[in-house]
Amino acid sequence: MKPARALLLPLVFEALVWYGIAAAFLFGYLERSGTSFGAALAHLELLTLVVAGIVCLRFVIWRWVPGERAPRWICAFLLSWVLALLLIYYALVLISLQSWGRVITWNLISTYSAQGLDFAAALGYSPAALAAAAAALLAALIGLMALVTIWPDWTAALARGKRARAVAFVALGGLVLVVLRLHGFAMDPPARAGEPISLTFFPERALQFRGNQTGDSPLREQAENAARSAYAPSATFHRRKVILIVADALRPDRMGAYGHARKTTPLIERWGEQGAMRKFDRVWAACAESACGLMAIANGRYLHELPRRSFSLPEALRRHGYAVHMILGGDHTNFYGLREAYGEVDSYFDGASAAGHYMNDDALVVERTAALPEWNGLPVMFHFHLMSTHELGARHPESLRHLPSATYVGKVLRRGRSLAPEEHAFNFYDNGVIQLDLTVDRILQLLRRKGYLREALVVITADHGEGLGEHGTYGHAKSLHEVELRVPLLLLSFGYRPGAPAEPAAAASQIDIAPTILAELGIPRPTTWTGQPLQERRSRDVLYLQEEGQFGLLDLRDGGCVWKYWTDLRTGEEFAYELAADPQEANNLVRSVPAERHRDWRKRISVVAVAAAR
DSSP states (O other): OHHHHHHHHHHHHHHHHHHHHHHHHHHHHHHHHOOOHHHHHHHHHHHHHHHHHHHHHHHHHHHHSOSSHHHHHHHHHHHHHHHHHHHHHHHHHHHHHHHHSSOOOHHHHHHHHHTHHHHHHHTTOOHHHHHHHHHHHHHHHHHHHHHHHTSOOHHHHHHTSTTHHHHHHHHHHHHHHHHHHHHHHHHSOOTTTTOHHHHHHOHHHHHHHSTTTSOOOHHHHHHHHHHHHHOOOOSSOOOOEEEEEEETTOOGGGSGGGTOSSOOOHHHHHHHHHSEEEEESOEEOSSSSHHHHHHHHHHSSOGGGOOSSOOOHHHHHHHTTOEEEEEESSOOSSSTTHHHHTOOOSEEEEGGGOSSSOTTOTHHHHHHHHTOOOOOSSOEEEEEEEOTTSTTSOOOGGGOOSSSOOOOHHHHTOBSTTOOOOHHHHHHHHHHHHHHHHHHHHHHHHHHHTTTTTTEEEEEEESOOOEESGGGBEESSSOOOHHHHBOOEEEEEESSOOSSOOOTTSOEEGGGHHHHHHHHHTOOOOTTOOOOOTTSOOOOSEEEEEETTEEEEEEEEETTEEEEEEEETTTOOEEEEETTTOTTOOOOOGGGSOHHHHHHHHHHHHHHHHHHHO
C-alpha cells in the first residue's frame, strides 16, 4: 500500500494543480464571455490532451535519460515552462475579454510581443519597471523549477520500475495518439462552442463564433450577389476626392468643436472655417468597438444585416473609377479579420506594416501621407485611421497640455461602482484629443500641398466612444451607454458648396455615413444598404445598437423625445432611458415604460438578436 500511496499522492496533487488553475480560469472566462458550459468541457478535454502529452514525455525522459539529476531537472523545466505559459495565456485571455470583449488571437500576441517596449510605454511602464518585471518573472520561473525538482515524481517510479520497458513503449504510443488528436483539433477546432484556445489560434473561426460580426445567412448572400450584379454605375457624378478620417475612441463631448470647455480641437475648427463644415450633433455608433464600428461605416448596414462578402463603400467607389487607399494607425491586419473585411483596395498600409514605429503611433500615418505622390487628376478616396485618442495610442510631449495626466489602461481591466471619473484620466484623454487635432491638421496640410483638397469632401468621425469612469467603467466594448456609443460626424467641403445641406439635428447612425458620402458625389448606393443619406430628410422609427450579448435600440418615434432601450441577453437585465431628460443615463425607467411600448421594443430586439446569430 505504501508504494502505491507514494505514487498516488503526487499524482493527485499534480491533477489538482492543473485542473484547479483551469477551473479558476474557466469560471472567469464563462462569466466574461457569456459562452455556454460546452466551452469549458471542450477546453478541459484539450487540457487533458496536453497534460497526457507531458506525462508521456516524462516517461520517455526518465526511461532514456541516464542518471537522477538530469531527468529530474529536464522534467522540472518542462513542467514549469508549460505551467507558466498556461498562466500567462489565461491572464491574456481574461485581459482581452475585459478590454475589448474578445479572446486574444495568436497574431495579436506575437505582434504586441515584438513591440514590447513601445507597448509597455503606452501602458505607462518605464524600461526600468519592465526590466524589473522581467527579472521577477524569471526568478519566479526558476523558483518554480527548483520547487518541482523536490516534488516526488510518480512518473520516475513507473518509468524505472519492473515494467519500465512496457511503460516506455506505452508512453511513445501515447505521444503518437496525443499528436494525432491535436491534429484533429487543429483541423476542426471547437470554436463554435467558444473554446478559448480555438479562438486564439483560429481567428477566422473566431469571427464565425462571434455572431454579431459577419452574417452567414444564404438569403443575405443571395440578396448581396443580386445587388452587386444589378448595380449600374452612374455616368455623371461629382468626381470629388473623399478623405475619410476615423478617430479611434473619439468622444464628441471632449471636442472643442462640440462645445467642450477646453479648446481641444482648434485646428479642426479652423479647417472648418476654410471649407463649409456641417456638424452632426446626434450620431450613434452601431456598437462600442472598432471592428463592427468600422464595418458599419464602410458597409452602410448594421452588423446583423451583413453578409460574408458585402458590397462596401470602397467597392462602389472603385466601380466609378476611384482609387481607394487606406492608411491606418493601429494593427488592422491581425485584428479579427479586419483587413479582409475592408475588401479589395488599391493600396493598404497599417501599423503592422510600419517599420521603426510603434503600431499605435499616429506619426506613422503622417509619415506615410507625406510619401504620397502628387494628385494625378483621377478620383481618389483616402481612409485614415488615427489612434491618438485610444487608450493604447502613443502620446507625444507636444500634446501634454493638461496635467496631471496618467493612462487609465489599468482601470480598463476593472469595472464596478468603485470606479469613478478622475482628473488624470480626463487630462490623459483630452491630451489625446489635442494630439488628434494636431495630426488631422498635418494630414490635411500634406494633402492640400499635394493637390488632394481641390474639390474634396473630408469626413471626420469615430468608430466608437470611450468610457472615462462614468457608469463604473473605463474604455469601450463594455456596454451600450452613451459615452461608449456617441460619435462625432463632421463634413468639410473644400472647393464646392454642398447642393443639399444636411440636417444637423437629425438622429443618425454610423450606417448613414457611407450613403451620405455617395449622395455627396451623386453616386447611387447599393440596394442592400439600409443606411440613409443625411442630405435626405426621412423619418425612421429606430436605430439599432449592439455589443456582444447586448442588443438595443433608439426609439425616434416621439420626435425630440428619444428613448433608449437595451437588454443584456447574458444576464436578462433591461435598461430604458429618456435621453432628452436624462442624457447621463442615471435613471433606469424600464419598469415605468408603458407595457405596449415595452413589448414592441422586446419584439424588435428579438428579431435583431436572431438575425445576428445566423
